[in-house]
Amino acid sequence: QSALTQPASVSGSPGQSITISCTGTSNDVGGYNFVSWYQQHPGKAPKLIIYDVTNRPSGVSDRFSGSKSGNTASLTISGLQAEDEADYYCNSYTGYSTEVFGTGTKVTVL
Amino acid sequence: QVQLQESGPGLVKPSETLSLNCTVSGGSLSSSYWSWVRQPPGKGLEWIGHGYYTGTTKYNPSLESRVTISLDTSTYKFSLKLTSVTPADTAVYYCARVSQQWLVPRYFDVWGRGSLVVVSS
Numbered sequence: 296q297s298a299l300t301q302p303a304s305v306s307g308s309p310g311q312s313i314t315i316s317c318t319g320t321s322n323d324v325g326g327y328n329f330v331s332w333y334q335q336h337p338g339k340a341p342k343l344i345i346y347d348v349t350n351r352p353s354g355v356s357d358r359f360s361g362s363k364s365g366n367t368a369s370l371t372i373s374g375l376q377a378e379d380e381a382d383y384y385c386n387s388y389t390g391y392s393t394e395v396f397g398t399g400t401k402v403t404v405l
Numbered sequence: 406q407v408q409l410q411e412s413g414p415g416l417v418k419p420s421e422t423l424s425l426n427c428t429v430s431g432g433s434l435s436s437s438y439w440s441w442v443r444q445p446p447g448k449g450l451e452w453i454g455h456g457y458y459t460g461t462t463k464y465n466p467s468l469e470s471r472v473t474i475s476l477d478t479s480t481y482k483f484s485l486k487l488t489s490v491t492p493a494d495t496a497v498y499y500c501a502r503v504s505q506q507w508l509v510p511r512y513f514d515v516w517g518r519g520s521l522v523v524v525s526s
Contacts, residue, residue, distance in 0.1 A: 296466060298449070331512035333450075340499055340519055341442075341450065346512040384450050388510055392463050394440070399449040 299324065299385055299397035306403040307375045315400045317368040317385035323395055325366035329388035332361060332370045336381045345370060372402070380404045407432040409500050409517035417494075417524050423487040427500030427517055434458045434476050438503035438510045439483045441474060443496040444519075451496075455503055455510060456483060490524045497521050 300318040307313040317324065317332075324330055330348045333341035343352055345361035348368060358373045368387070372379055385397035413425035427439070440455035454464035456474040464472045468487070476483040487494060502515040 329509065329511045333513070335450075340516040341513070342516070343512055343514050346504070346514070352514065386450075386452075386512070391466070393465060394452040394455070394510060396442075396450040396452060 296323075296389060296391065296393060296395050299387060299395055301383075301385060301397040301400045303398070304401045304403065306405055307372075308405045309375055309377065311375050312371060312373045313375060313402065315370045315372075315383055315385075315402070317370070317387075317397045319366050319368075319387055319395070321366060322390040323387040324363065324368050324385075326390055327388045328363070330361070330363060330368040331386045332359075332368075333384045333386065334379075334381050335384065341384065375404055377404050407502060407515050409502065409515055411498060411500050411517045411520035413520060413522070415521060415523060417490055417522060418526050419491055419524055420489055423485070423490050423494060423498075423522055423524070425485045425498055425500075425520060425522070427483050427485075429481045429483070429502075434478045434481060434483065436505075438505050439474075439476060440501045440503045440510075440513060441485045442499045442501055442513070443494075444499070445493075445496040453485065453487075453498075457505075457508075492524050495522065495524045 332345035335341045438455040441453040456462045471488045473486040497519040500517045501513040503510045
């Protein structure tokens with residue numbers, strides 16, 4: 296199974312909105328609403344920020360939102376803050392009953 | 406609140422078996438999947454596999470021939486064994502709880518802090 300495709304890097308100024316895409320196939324992203332997103336700061340474990348495409352766990356800022364269209368899922372960060380600078384990974388359940396992560400996106404706050 | 410902690414050797418020789426344990430505190434192993442994810446230095450996340458308390462397991466096809474994940478509900482631990490390791494298996498290994506719905510894995514909601522394993526002679 297191939298990793299889901301994400302842009303290597305995305306940047307924005309404080310207060311702006313950015314969107315990270317996650318492209319898969321009809322056998323993973325497009326076929327199931329089990330897409331999740333993770334934030335990872337350097338040297339730390341990943342942290343769940345979006346699950347089931349659009350849902351936020353308790354305690355996660357509402358500046359994070361998720362969506363999906365066809366085989367592409369997206370994570371939008373609104374009102375970008377310095378603390379949002381991190382790596383972001385998408386994940387999807389697949390038709391083979393396995394899991395697949397995205398290639399990862401480094402978010403830089405200018 | 407469920408917490409996870411990885412443990413095991415930080416150095417493994419090539420061709421040997423990598424063994425890691427994950428201790429679960431604050432909850433039981435029932436009703437969730439339990440997974441291993443790894444991250445080579447400077448690279449992205451790779452799903453290794455998961456297990457369910459009933460004994461069901463599923464592995465990444467690229468690693469399936471070398472991986473075994475097992476759960477011990479009596480000791481609140483689950484383990485990873487990866488055989489015939491090479492330097493390419495050097496990575497931080499994370500254990501994670503996987504929320505499920507109708508026995509379908511949905512998302513990784515609790516993570517351990519990670520354990521660096523270096524494969525070198």
